[in-house]
Amino acid sequence: MKEPKQLSVSAIQNGTVIDHIPANNLFKVIQILRLDHIDSQITFGTNLESKKLGRKAIIKISDKYFEDDDINRIALVAPDAKLNIIRDYEVVEKKVVVVPDFIVGIAKCVNPKCITNFEHVTTRFKVVSKKNVSLKCYYCEKITNQENMQIF
Amino acid sequence: MILNNAEKPNRATIMKNRSLVSIDDLTTDEVLRILDLAGEFEINPVQKLLDGKVIATLFFEPSTRTRLSFESAISRLGGKIVGFSDANCSSVSKGETLHDTIRMVNSYCDLIVMRHPVEGSARFASEIATVPVINAGDGANQHPTQTLLDMYSIRKTQGTLDNLNIFMVGDLKYGRTVHSLVMAMSRWNTTFNFISPEELSMPDEFKLYLENLNLKYYEHSDFTEIISKADIIYMTRVQKERFSDPIEYEKVKNVYVLKNSMLRNTKPNMRILHPLPRVNEIHTDVDSNPKAYYFEQALNGVYTRQAILCSVLGVK
Numbered sequence: 260m261k262e263p264k265q266l267s268v269s270a271i272q273n274g275t276v277i278d279h280i281p282a283n284n285l286f287k288v289i290q291i292l293r294l295d296h297i298d299s300q301i302t303f304g305t306n307l308e309s310k311k312l313g314r315k316a317i318i319k320i321s322d323k324y325f326e327d328d329d330i331n332r333i334a335l336v337a338p339d340a341k342l343n344i345i346r347d348y349e350v351v352e353k354k355v356v357v358v359p360d361f362i363v364g365i366a367k368c369v370n371p372k373c374i375t376n377f378e379h380v381t382t383r384f385k386v387v388s389k390k391n392v393s394l395k396c397y398y399c400e401k402i403t404n405q406e407n408m409q410i411f
Numbered sequence: 412m413i414l415n416n417a418e419k420p421n422r423a424t425i426m427k428n429r430s431l432v433s434i435d436d437l438t439t440d441e442v443l444r445i446l447d448l449a450g451e452f453e454i455n456p457v458q459k460l461l462d463g464k465v466i467a468t469l470f471f472e473p474s475t476r477t478r479l480s481f482e483s484a485i486s487r488l489g490g491k492i493v494g495f496s497d498a499n500c501s502s503v504s505k506g507e508t509l510h511d512t513i514r515m516v517n518s519y520c521d522l523i524v525m526r527h528p529v530e531g532s533a534r535f536a537s538e539i540a541t542v543p544v545i546n547a548g549d550g551a552n553q554h555p556t557q558t559l560l561d562m563y564s565i566r567k568t569q570g571t572l573d574n575l576n577i578f579m580v581g582d583l584k585y586g587r588t589v590h591s592l593v594m595a596m597s598r599w600n601t602t603f604n605f606i607s608p609e610e611l612s613m614p615d616e617f618k619l620y621l622e623n624l625n626l627k628y629y630e631h632s633d634f635t636e637i638i639s640k641a642d643i644i645y646m647t648r649v650q651k652e653r654f655s656d657p658i659e660y661e662k663v664k665n666v667y668v669l670k671n672s673m674l675r676n677t678k679p680n681m682r683i684l685h686p687l688p689r690v691n692e693i694h695t696d697v698d699s700n701p702k703a704y705y706f707e708q709a710l711n712g713v714y715t716r717q718a719i720l721c722s723v724l725g726v727k
Binding site: 400402 | 433509510529532549552616
């Protein structure tokens with residue numbers, strides 16, 4: 260018997276769906292977008308099967324739309340994420356995450372001797388590689404790459 | 412953008428009130444302008460161009476050459492020095508943050524010269540200060556005034572910066588002077604020869620940087636065979652504490668020692684540079700060889716720093 264097709268995470272009427280998040284970075288995405296600080300109804304699923312990512316996560320946020328600059332902040336942890344903008348249960352727009360040229364805050368510099376790890380300094384990075392995201396610290400000039408990236 | 416002559420900034424204003432934190436902060440023209448100006452100071456070192464100016468020299472960690480040559484440069488220019496040469500003599504020992512120290516010192520002086528063990532500290536200070544900041548070394552990161560004096564020494568001894576074959580010997584992994592010099596000299600079609608033990612080889616990021624510029628570099632573990640090709644030999648110290656295995660250090664410790672007998676077949680124009688302090692990597696029998704240039708190089712530091720001080724203050 261054929262299995263019935265059903266949604267792992269229930270549909271929303273209006274809002275934003277963020278799909279194709281690597282499962283292990285779901286909570287980092289929640290943290291970066293500060294979803295734990297908003298009042299909207301949020302549902303998420305994780306460890307869902309994905310041909311591309313192996314295991315993926317998905318977040319559905321009701322009645323919330325993001326500015327591009329805000330959403331691009333998740334590029335560090337979910338560069339392949341796709342956004343569906345939902346109005347009245349219909350996808351009215353699709354967006355992809357674009358890795359920005361500069362990253363302010365969000366990530367920690369990997370260099371333990373960097374000033375940003377000693378004093379209250381907002382981290383600033385130039386994105387030197389967008390494919391496997393790697394960041395050059397504006398202060399100590401050392402490279403932080405995806406493997407050793409820590410999100411605040 | 413093309414500027415007509417009336418709009419072109421003159422030499423005295425082009426760097427005015429701009430901090431010097433990293434060698435990459437300078438355009439090629441600005442580098443050459445500083446080297447030209449250093450040449451003028453070599454001919455006429457005592458010029459009271461900083462009369463009435465107060466320069467803060469903040470050395471949060473010990474330094475001999477850099478601090479003394481900066482203070483000598485300031486004195487020859489008629490400037491006054493305030494500062495400290497040891498963080499224990501400052502409020503840092505009471506727990507003051509760098510942020511607060513810079514905010515405070517900023518109001519006492521026209522320029523800050525700073526050495527600090529934490530990487531990126533000079534860039535941070537330059538954001539807080541309203542006066543220019545000159546980085547006199549921030550941990551293992553940048554030491555741009557050393558790079559400029561190295562370049563001054565190279566141009567002075569070779570007559571050019573173009574198409575030179577530069578040998579870098581010793582600790583190429585941790586040495587900030589060699590990293591900055593590679594970045595700076597890559598603007599002049601330089602061929603690099605990197606000679607080091609495997610554990611201390613030039614990091615990949617710098618090799619990749621050269622590859623992207625289509626510049627030639629070669630790596631060796633010994634340099635006796637190829638030394639005859641060098642225009643500049645830039646020696647650095649191989650430190651025992653850099654090795655995870657002390658046996659490895661014992662194996663290589665004598666490979667990277669330059670002796671006078673090795674200089675027999677070297678080019679007449681070849682000169683030996685070293686950022687100093689030297690321990691045993693250049694045998695003292697090299698000192699009397701006319702190709703040994705490291706003490707003159709240290710003297711060039713004064714002229715170069717005079718040029719840098721005047722450039723950032725816009726007084727020449």
